[in-house]
Every structure is written in structure tokens, then in C-alpha cells.
Amino acid sequence: MISDTVVELSRWQFAVTALYHFLFVPLTIGLSVLLAIMESTYVMTGREIYKDMTQFWGKLFGINFALGVTTGLTMEFQFGMNWSYFSHYVGDVFGAPLAIEGLMAFFMESTFVGLFFFGWDRLTRGQHLIITWLVALGSNLSALWILVANGWMQNPVGAEFNYETMRMEVTSFGALIFNPAAQVKFVHTVAAGYTTASSFVLAISAYYMLKGRDSAFSQRSYTIAAGFGLAAVLSVIVLGDESGYTDGEVQKAKLAAIEAEWHTDEPPAAFTVVGFPDQEAMVTHDAIKIPWVLGLIGTRSVDTPIIGLSEILENNRVRIRSGIKAYGLLQRLREGDRDERLITEFESIKKDLGYGLLLKRYTENVVDATDEQIDLAVKNSIPQVAPLFWTFRVMVACGFIMLFVFIVAVIASSIRKCRKNWVFRLSLYTLPLPWIAVETGWFVAEFGRQPWAVAEVLPTFLSASSLSEWDIILSLSGYVFLYTVFLVIEVFLMMKYIRQGPSILHKRRYHFEMDERGG
Amino acid sequence: MIFDYDTLRIIWWAFLGLLIIGFAITGGYDLGVGVLLPFLGKTDEERRVILNAVGPTWEGNQVWFVMAGGALFAAWPTVYAVSFSSMYFALLLTLFALFLRPLGFDYRSKMPDQKWRGNWDKALFVGGFVPALVFGIAFGNLLKGIPFQFESDMRIVYFGNLLGLLNPFALLAGLISMSMFIMHGAVYLQIKTVASVARRARKTAIAFTLVTIILFALAGWWITFLDGYHITSAISSNLASNPLAKFVKRGPGLWLDNYGHIPQLWAIPATAFISALCTMIMSRLNRPGSAFIFSCVTIASIILTAGGSLFPFIIPSSISLSSSLTIWDSSSSLVTLNLMFWVTVIFLPLIMIYTSWVFRVFRGKVTVEHIRKNSHKLY
Numbered sequence: 018m019i020s021d022t023v024v025e026l027s028r029w030q031f032a033v034t035a036l037y038h039f040l041f042v043p044l045t046i047g048l049s050v051l052l053a054i055m056e057s058t059y060v061m062t063g064r065e066i067y068k069d070m071t072q073f074w075g076k077l078f079g080i081n082f083a084l085g086v087t088t089g090l091t092m093e094f095q096f097g098m099n100w101s102y103f104s105h106y107v108g109d110v111f112g113a114p115l116a117i118e119g120l121m122a123f124f125m126e127s128t129f130v131g132l133f134f135f136g137w138d139r140l141t142r143g144q145h146l147i148i149t150w151l152v153a154l155g156s157n158l159s160a161l162w163i164l165v166a167n168g169w170m171q172n173p174v175g176a177e178f179n180y181e182t183m184r185m186e187v188t189s190f191g192a193l194i195f196n197p198a199a200q201v202k203f204v205h206t207v208a209a210g211y212t213t214a215s216s217f218v219l220a221i222s223a224y225y226m227l228k229g230r231d232s233a234f235s236q237r238s239y240t241i242a243a244g245f246g247l248a249a250v251l252s253v254i255v256l257g258d259e260s261g262y263t264d265g266e267v268q269k270a271k272l273a274a275i276e277a278e279w280h281t282d283e284p285p286a287a288f289t290v291v292g293f294p295d296q297e298a299m300v301t302h303d304a305i306k307i308p309w310v311l312g313l314i315g316t317r318s319v320d321t322p323i324i325g326l327s328e329i330l331e332n333n334r335v336r337i338r339s340g341i342k343a344y345g346l347l348q349r350l351r352e353g354d355r356d357e358r359l360i361t362e363f364e365s366i367k368k369d370l371g372y373g374l375l376l377k378r379y380t381e382n383v384v385d386a387t388d389e390q391i392d393l394a395v396k397n398s399i400p401q402v403a404p405l406f407w408t409f410r411v412m413v414a415c416g417f418i419m420l421f422v423f424i425v426a427v428i429a430s431s432i433r434k435c436r437k438n439w440v441f442r443l444s445l446y447t448l449p450l451p452w453i454a455v456e457t458g459w460f461v462a463e464f465g466r467q468p469w470a471v472a473e474v475l476p477t478f479l480s481a482s483s484l485s486e487w488d489i490i491l492s493l494s495g496y497v498f499l500y501t502v503f504l505v506i507e508v509f510l511m512m513k514y515i516r517q518g519p520s521i522l523h524k525r526r527y528h529f530e531m532d533e534r535g536g
Numbered sequence: 537m538i539f540d541y542d543t544l545r546i547i548w549w550a551f552l553g554l555l556i557i558g559f560a561i562t563g564g565y566d567l568g569v570g571v572l573l574p575f576l577g578k579t580d581e582e583r584r585v586i587l588n589a590v591g592p593t594w595e596g597n598q599v600w601f602v603m604a605g606g607a608l609f610a611a612w613p614t615v616y617a618v619s620f621s622s623m624y625f626a627l628l629l630t631l632f633a634l635f636l637r638p639l640g641f642d643y644r645s646k647m648p649d650q651k652w653r654g655n656w657d658k659a660l661f662v663g664g665f666v667p668a669l670v671f672g673i674a675f676g677n678l679l680k681g682i683p684f685q686f687e688s689d690m691r692i693v694y695f696g697n698l699l700g701l702l703n704p705f706a707l708l709a710g711l712i713s714m715s716m717f718i719m720h721g722a723v724y725l726q727i728k729t730v731a732s733v734a735r736r737a738r739k740t741a742i743a744f745t746l747v748t749i750i751l752f753a754l755a756g757w758w759i760t761f762l763d764g765y766h767i768t769s770a771i772s773s774n775l776a777s778n779p780l781a782k783f784v785k786r787g788p789g790l791w792l793d794n795y796g797h798i799p800q801l802w803a804i805p806a807t808a809f810i811s812a813l814c815t816m817i818m819s820r821l822n823r824p825g826s827a828f829i830f831s832c833v834t835i836a837s838i839i840l841t842a843g844g845s846l847f848p849f850i851i852p853s854s855i856s857l858s859s860s861l862t863i864w865d866s867s868s869s870l871v872t873l874n875l876m877f878w879v880t881v882i883f884l885p886l887i888m889i890y891t892s893w894v895f896r897v898f899r900g901k902v903t904v905e906h907i908r909k910n911s912h913k914l915y
Contacts, residue, residue: 083642086595087635093605097620098627101692104620108613109868113876116610119603120883128596128887128894135592135914139897179869181776183690184613186869482621483693492628499632503639510646523912 021378024478026489027099030496034091035463036456037500041085043455046160046207047214048078049153051245052133053146058241060146069527070238071149072137073519074218079134080510084503086127091496099489103470103480109186110176110193111166111471118162126155160210161203168199170471171462172265178367178474180350185474197264201256202462208252209458212419213451215246219426220448221515223441230528234519236430239444243426250419257314266332267472271465273326274402275409276311277301281325285312291410294402299327326399333398337391339366340373345384371474372398378478400467408457408464415454422447542773542864544873548611549847549863551880555607557839559600560671560713561720561832562891566594568721570637570664571714574657576725576736583657584645584907584914589728591641591915592898596891598637610876614779614866615850618692619674622682625698626670633666645915664721665714672713675842676706679791681765681854686780695855705758712751716835719744723815723831726824730901741819741827745834749812752838756805759845764790765852771864779865784857791845801844808837 052071059067093115096104104112132140132148140148169176175192176185187193219242225235272278277289279299288311292304315323346363347370375398376383379390386394422443429440466472470480514521520529539547569590577583590597608616620627636659644656680703683696722741726734769783795801811833818827846852850866853859867873907914 079642080646083638086638090602090631090634093602094620094627094631096609097605097616098624099621101617101621104609104617105614105690105692108609108616109872112606112610112613112616112868113872116603116606116876117879119599119606120879120887123602124596124599124883124887125890127599128593128891131592131595132894132897136897137913179776181778182869183778187871187875190871190875482624483691484621484624488624492624495628495632499635503635506639506643510643514646521912 019478019481019483020486021478022486023484023489024481026486026493027481027484028477030099030489030493031095032463033493033500034088034095034496036459037504038085038088038092039455039459040452040504041081041088042160043206043210043213043451044081044217045078045085046156046210047212047249048074048081048217049149049156050211051214051218051241052078053149053153054241054245056146056149060142066233066237069234069519069522069524072522073234074238075133076514076521077217077221077511080507080514082130084507087503088500099482099484099492100470100480101482103475105184106475106480107176107185107471109182109184110169110173113187113190114162114166114169114193118159118166122155122158122162124155126152126159129155157207160207164203164206165194165196165199167462168196168202169193170469171202171466172196172198172268173471173474178370180347180363180367183351185471198268204256205253206458208249208256209451209455211249212246212253213455215242215249215423216419216448216451218242219246219422220445223444224515225518226436226441227438227445231519234527239426240430243423243430246419247423247427250416250423254416254420265472266329267466267469269324270326270329270399271405271461272315273324273329274400274405274465275461276315276323277304277402277406278311278323278325279327281322281328284316284322285309285319286315286323287311288314289406292406294406296402326402329399330395333372334391334395336369336372337375337394337398339369340371341376341383341386341391342373343367343370344373344376348384368473371469371471371476374479375468375476378476397468400465405461405465408460412454412457412461415450415457418447419450419454422450539874539877540774541870541873544870544877545773545863545867547877548607548867548873549850551877552604552607552611553840553843554884555600555604557836559597559604560717560835560839562597563594563601564668564717564835565720565724566590566597566637567664567668568717568719569725570640570660570721571668571718572721572725572737572740573660573664576722576733576740578732580650580653581904581907582733583653585729585733585902585904586725587641587644587660587915588907589725589902593894594641595638596894598634607876607880611868611873612850612861612866613868614777615861618682618684618694618851618861621692622684622694622696623674623677623701624694626673626701630667630670633663636660636663641915664717668714668717669710671717672710673701673706675713675839676703676709677701678846678849678851679709679759679762679764679842680705681763681786681852681860683855684851684853685856685859705755705762708751708755708758712748712755712838715744715748715751716831716838719748719815720828720831720835723819723824723827726819727828728902730903738819738822738824741824741831742816745812745815745819745831748834748838749809752805752808752841756841759789759791761788762791763788764793764845765849765857765860766790766793767848767862771848773864775864777865777867777869779861780858782858782860782862782865784852784860786852786854786857794844794847804837804844805841808834808841811837 052075055067056071129148129151133152136145174196175189177188179186218238222235222239225231277294287306287308289301290305292301294301343366349359373383375394376386376390379393380386425440426444429435468476470477520527573583573586577586640656640660640663644653684692684694687693719741722737725737726741763786766785767782768785811830815827815830815834818830848862848864849860851861
């Protein structure tokens with residue numbers, strides 16, 4: 018049996034490296050589009066200031082992009098290194114979107130990003146603009162394919178278990194791509210990236226306005242960021258990820274856990290604003306509820322119930338019992354028995370095989386699992402409610418505060434009278450919010466899927482590689498150390514470049530160069 | 537669906553080879569340039585010349601490497617799972633070293649401070665050196681066999697350690713890949729630079745081509761008595777991927793089996809020797825463009841020589857012979873291989889077209905004057 022410590026450490030390592038990678042990715046996705054918008058304005062109006070904007074924000078994009086690429090390498094390799102059973106078990110399905118991401122998106126983005134930085138004097142205006150759009154397209158397509166892969170882990174459609182190869186295999190690639198869970202995720206994540214980049218440009222422009230520097234430059238940047246950001250944050254909220262939670266059993270459990278819906282209520286369900294979830298007693302203490310709201314958000318209807326956790330647990334118990342049987346039949350198939358009836362029977366219950374595998378955490382011998390072991394497996398077949406409940410609320414709160422900031426920013430940028438210092442300070446000091454929101458969002462999506470790596474198919478603890486504890490302690494320390502050093506360097510460079518502002522372009526028309534010339 | 541399962545498996549073996557060779561001849565010179573940076577660039581400006589010779593294109597080149605990993609995951613999931621988890625620390629070191637490259641390129645010249653730049657130069661050296669070495673070490677270990685086996689439910693269990701990966705034969709293979717990337721990087725710098733950097737690059741190119749080919753000959757001699765692997769049971773190339781359904785034997789010299797059965801294969805290592813010789817001649821004659829083509833051919837032939845020995849094995853197991861992974865029993869399903877075939881057939885040529893265009897846009901030499909004039913725009 019795999020040690021729990023190895024599994025825990027592997028999960029920590031994945032969480033650390035993925036959360037860290039995700040500090041840079043949303044900014045890359047959003048800023049690439051903002052750069053393309055700025056450069057389009059330059060090409061259409063012919064005004065140099067928009068070229069300067071593209072180049073200055075492009076410099077900051079470059080500093081961020083370097084770390085995005087760096088930490089993306091880890092993600093590509095980590096599945097094989099630390100999750101080798103996962104790679105074997107679902108690689109036939111999961112590997113395809115990752116490989117397509119490389120061929121269709123990452124190649125394009127990386128090849129053209131060099132032209133974006135160094136091609137200004139070698140290309141015509143139109144050519145360079147196309148390149149910038151292709152970089153933006155590349156980073157957005159990249160997100161699409163990664164989220165098709167991730168969406169499949171949340172709601173594994175278009176694939177079936179093959180007992181001959183002991184793994185999942187693709188049956189319908191169309192179903193995989195048009196997986197509703199993946200589609201919703203893509204829109205939500207990409208819009209979150211646009212919001213992040215808008216907040217970034219908004220905050221830094223506000224900083225220059227507060228300092229009274231390069232006002233033409235910063236006002237234009239501020240206006241573009243405000244408009245784009247408002248549209249983006251509205252999409253994030255309206256097209257919230259939650260609407261995808263009706264597809265797939267584990268998604269339903271995630272939704273119930275986020276909302277601390279212990280029992281199925283009469284539709285439309287009430288929304289718990291705050292409260293203290295108690296998993297043992299299955300109640301939420303001191304809950305403040307708003308009637309109807311959850312039902313409307315979660316199901317987009319007034320008569321579909323939100324399934325409660327106790328009902329989900331009972332369903333899981335039935336499926337675990339059926340999974341035990343499926344696992345038993347599988348052993349006979351693996352030994353070479355090819356009896357027709359055996360195959361038919363296995364095929365009819367193999368959808369529950371994953372539930373049988375949940376027992377592997379408690380016993381090597383799944384077929385003879387005791388009632389206590391089954392009880393344990395059932396109890397742990399849903400995620401922990403409290404962390405999900407809180408992180409989700411933090412994310413949503415960030416979203417609504419950002420909505421307010423962008424509304425104020427749009428008003429300030431369109432009405433001169435409203436350009437007050439408090440507006441700019443608000444824009445500046447709310448800069449961390451998009452990062453808090455995307456990181457908690459990642460946590461909700463991935464922690465909410467537990468105990469599964471692939472929902473209903475493969476438990477997380479089985480997915481890990483057979484490494485020793487020390488192997489992972491060493492690698493995890495290495496990652497933490499290097500990533501910390503890199504973050505310090507990145508933030509240092511970012512701050513230095515931000516403080517200098519567009520003067521770093523050496524165009525002889527910005528703040529610090531004026532000083533140098535004595536002007 | 538126009539291909540049989542066995543045909544697709546061969547095609548995907550070829551695609552994987554293509555991606556590995558693609559990385560070796562594009563990303564390979566970037567790695568070589570990284571290693572050469574502190575030695576061929578004596579001043580800060582010379583180092584910036586070297587960096588900017590690869591600056592606009594290295595990022596795209598590195599994707600070949602990422603792509604080889606991705607293709608392995610999609611088309612050979614079990615191979616991906618076994619190789620990446622077995623060579624855990626080798627890959628971890630490679631990753632850590634590769635981290636230093638995007639940062640080194642992008643951050644180095646963003647500060648004028650010489651100590652800052654000197655440290656990033658060291659980082660870029662490490663970022664070239666370690667992956668160049670591990671690339672060969674990995675290949676060397678494939679030829680040696682990796683100590684892993686499948687346990688119940690097809691769990692992969694590995695019985696080796698990092699020191700085991702650093703065995704003498706694998707280290708020799710590591711030196712081969714290192715010196716061939718240095719050769720390749722030097723030839724590339726000879727194309728892209730002028731004056732003192734180009735002169736040093738020429739000397740380096742000739743020396744390391746010679747080293748590469750001598751080490752390659754040494755490995756060839758070693759192979760004649762190194763333990764190789766051979767499938768002894770009937771091969772069922774059209775069935776579902778189940779690595780445990782075959783028997784394998786091991787014995788000295790078996791890696792030359794394929795060359796015994798198909799003598800025409802000897803043309804591949806022969807090409808490596810001939811084109812290496814041509815690389816040296818062309819470099820010596822100051823015709824770096826031709827030298828570069830020959831060094832590409834040398835690298836491709838060296839990798840193909842190893843592939844030709846291994847075929848149909850991808851990862852032999854040294855402790856559980858029948859756990860060995862071959863192209864017949866470790867691929868993805870027919871549906872996935874077929875789908876990914878079409879995706880690759882559409883996108884790989886497209887990638888080659890736009891990559892060539894980008895190289896065309898950036899053609900021409902990088903000089904010290906160019907660096908001075910564009911000091912704030914370049915790496």
C-alpha cells in the first residue's frame with residue numbers, strides 16, 4: 018500500500034507548484050490581449066503613445082512571462098514524475114489535450130513572443146500587430162486545452178475503462194472537447210485572467226496618476242484597463258464556474274460542499290452567506306441564509322433541487338458496494354478469464370470501479386473489505402466542507418469588490434470631475450484581489466474534487482508515484498527554495514521597472530528623462 | 537481511419553523520434569550556446585552578442601522539448617509514466633537547470649550591474665550544461681535498461697536511485713550529447729557572429745565535432761558487448777497495450793541485432809561519421825551555413841543510431857524482463873493514436889513553416905555595434 022505521507026507530500030508539491038504557476042498565468046493570458054488592444058489602437062490611429070504603451074506594458078509582460086514559462090515546465094513533467102499511476106491510468110485521455118496544447122498553442126505563443134519583443138524594427142506595423150494577436154491567441158488557446166484536460170478530471174466524459182490495458186481510453190473525442198464542465202471553466206478562467214491583467218494595468222496607472230507623472234500615458238492606460246476590466250469581471254461573475262457544477266456526480270458534491278448543503282432541501286435552495294460548517298454533525302452553525310438564491314445560481318431554475326451531502330453519501334455507499342464487485346470481476350479478467358458472461362457483467366458495473374478503488378486506501382484486499390472500511394470510504398468520499406465553504410466566499414467577495422472598483426474606474430475615466438485621488442488609491446490598493454481570487458478559485462476547483470484525481474474514476478491517493486517520502490521532501494524543498502528566490506527577483510525587477518515607468522523605453526519624452534535633460 | 541494499429545504505432549515511434557531530433561537540432565544549439573557563453577564571450581558586450589544570437593528564437597526552440605514530453609504523455613502514456621518517475625532526480629535537476637534559462641535570458645540585461653549579469657551568466661551556463669548532459673544520460677540508461685517492474689493493478693515500482701542512473705555507460709552517453717550540443721552551438725555562433733567571437737566559435741566547433749565523433753565511436757565499441765534486449769515470444773503488434781504479455785531475453789551484443797538483420801542500417805552511423813567530418817571541413821573553410829546543415833545531420837544520425845539499436849524497445853526493464861516497454865505494448869489506444877496523428881500532420885508542418893519564417897526575419901549577424909545601438913531593447 019502507498020503511504021499516506023507520500024500521497025500528502027505529493028499533493029502538497031502539486032498544490033505549491035500549481036498555485037505558484039497560476040500566479041503568472043492569468044496575467045499572461047489577460048495582458049497579452051490588452052497588449053493586442055493597445056497595439057491595434059496604435060495601428061489604427063497611428064499615434065506613437067499607443068506604441069509606447071504596448072512596449073512598456075510589454076516589458077512588464079516579459080518579466081511575468083518568463084516565470085510563467087519556467088513554472089509551466091514543472092507542470093508538464095510533474096504528472097509523470099509524481100503521479101505516474103495517474104499518467105498510466107488516464108494518459109490515453111488526459112495526454113491528448115496536453116499534447117494538442119503544445120502543438121496548437123504553446124508553440125505559436127513561444128515562437129512569436131520573440132518577434133513581439135525583438136521584431137519592432139524588422140516587421141511592418143501590420144505584421145507586428147498580427148504577431149501580437151497571435152501571441153494573445155496562443156496564450157488563450159493554451160488555456161482552452163489545459164482546461165479541457167482539467168474539465169475531464171472534473172467530469173470524465175467520452176472515455177471508458179479497458180480491462181485489457183487496465184486504464185481509461187478515449188471513446189469520443191468530441192465529448193471530451195465539448196464537455197460542459199470544460200467549456201464553463203474555460204470562459205470563467207480566461208475572463209479571470211482578463212480581470213487580473215486589467216487590475217494590474219489599472220493599479221499601476223493609478224500609481225502614476227497619484228504621483229502626477231506621465232499623465233497622458235497613464236490616463237490612456239487607465240481608461241483601457243477600466244473598460245476591459247469591467248467587461249471581464251462581469252463575465253467572471255455572470256458566467257461563474259458554478260453553473261458547470263450540475264454536470265457530473267463529483268461536481269454536485271463539490272457544489273453541496275461549497276454551500277454546506279448537508280441535506281437536500283425543497284427547491285429553490287437558500288444561499289448560506291456565512292456560517293460555521295460542522296462536518297461531523299452535518300450542520301452549519303450560526304448560518305445566515307438568503308432564500309432562493311442558491312437554487313437560482315446553482316441550477317438556473319426554481320424547481321431543480323440542489324442535492325445535499327447526506328444524499329450524496331448514501332449514493333456513494335451503493336456505488337462503493339457495486340465497485341467492490343466490479344473490482345472482483347476485474348481480477349478474474351486480469352487473470353485471463355474471458356468468459357462471455359463475466360465480461361458482460363463487468364461491463365455493466367464498471368462505471369463503479371473507481372468507487373471500489375476508494376477502498377484501496379484502507380485495505381489491499383478490496384473484495385473482502387469490512388463494513389468499517391466501507392464506512393470509512395463512504396465518509397471520506399466527499400471533500401472537507403469548511404475549507405471549501407470559506408475559500409469560495411473569499412473568492413466571491415474579491416469578485417464583487419473588483420466589480421465595484423471597475424465601475425468606479427470606468428466612471429472616473431469617462432467623467433473628468435470624478436478623477437479623485439481616492440479613486441486612484443482604491444484602484445492601487447485593491448491590486449492583490451485578483452490574485453487572491455484566482456488562487457482561491459483554483460483551490461475550490463481542485464480541493465472540491467477530492468478524494469478523486471479523476472472524478473468517479475481514479476482516487477487521488479492511488480495516482481501518486483511509488484516514491485519514498487525523502488524523495489518528495491527533497492524535491493518539494495527544492496521547488497520551494499528556488500521558487501521563493503525567483504519570486505523575490507521577479508518582484509524586485511517588476512517594482513524597479515514600474516517605478517521607472519515608460520521612461521525605461523528611452524524615448525526621451527517621459528518623466529525621468531525630462532529630469533535628466535534638466536527639463 | 538486509414539491506418540492499422542501497428543502502422544500507427546510505428547508512425548508514432550517515428551514522430552517521437554522526430555520531436556526528439558527536432559529538439560536536439562533547435563534547442564540543442566541553444567543549450568550549447570548556454571554552455572559556451574562564459575568561454576566565448578570575454579566582455580559583457582561579447583556575451584550580449586552571444587545571447588542575442590539565440591535571443592529571439594530560443595523560446596520557440598525549447599517547445600520541441602516540452603512537445604516531446606507532451607507527445608510521450610499522449611501517445612506513450614506508460615512510457616511517460618515509467619521514464620519520468622524512474623529518472624526522478626535526473627529530471628528534477630534538469631528542470632531546476634531549465635528554470636534558469638527563461639529568467640537568465642529575460643532578466644540578465646535588465647540591470648546594468650556587472651555582478652547581477654555575471655551571476656545570470658553562470659545561471660545560463662548551468663541551464664545549458666545540466667540538460668545537455670542529462671539528455672544523453674537518459675538515452676544511456678534506456679540502452680542499459682531501467683530497474684522497474686509492474687505490480688498488481690499495473691502499479692509501476694522503481695528499484696533504482698540517482699547513483700544508479702550515473703553508471704559509466706550512461707555517463708559516456710551524457711558526454712556525447714554534451715559535446716554534440718557544444719559542437720552545434722559553436723557552429724551556430726559561427727553563423728551569427730563576427731570577429732573574435734566567430735573565431736573562437738570556429739575553433740570550438742572543430743574541436744568538439746572531433747570529441748563527439750570519438751566518443752560516439754567509443755560507445756559503438758562498448759555496445760558490442762553491452763547487454764542488449766530481445767523479444768523471444770511471438771510479437772502481436774495489433775493487440776491492446778499490455779506490456780506483461782511477452783517474453784524477453786538479455787545478452788551481450790543484442791543491441792546490434794537489428795543491424796545484423798538489416799545491414800543497410802549501418803548507413804546511419806556511417807552518416808554520422810561522414811557528416812561530422814564535413815562539419816569540421818566546412819567550419820574550417822569558414823562556411824558555417826553548410827557546417828550547420830552537416831552538424832544537424834550528425835546529431836540526427838547519432839540519435840537514430842541509438843533508436844535503431846533499441847527498436848522495438850522503448851524502455852527495457854533490467855529487473856523484470858517482461859515488464860519492458862516496447863512500441864507494440866505501451867502505446868495509447870487506436871483512437872487516440874489516430875486522432876493525434878491527424879493533429880500532428882496538420883500542425884507540425886504549420887509549426888515548421890512559421891518557425892522558418894521567424895528565423896528568416898531574424899537572419900543576419902549580431903554585432904557589438906548592433907548591441908550598442910539597441911542596448912535598451914535587447915537581451
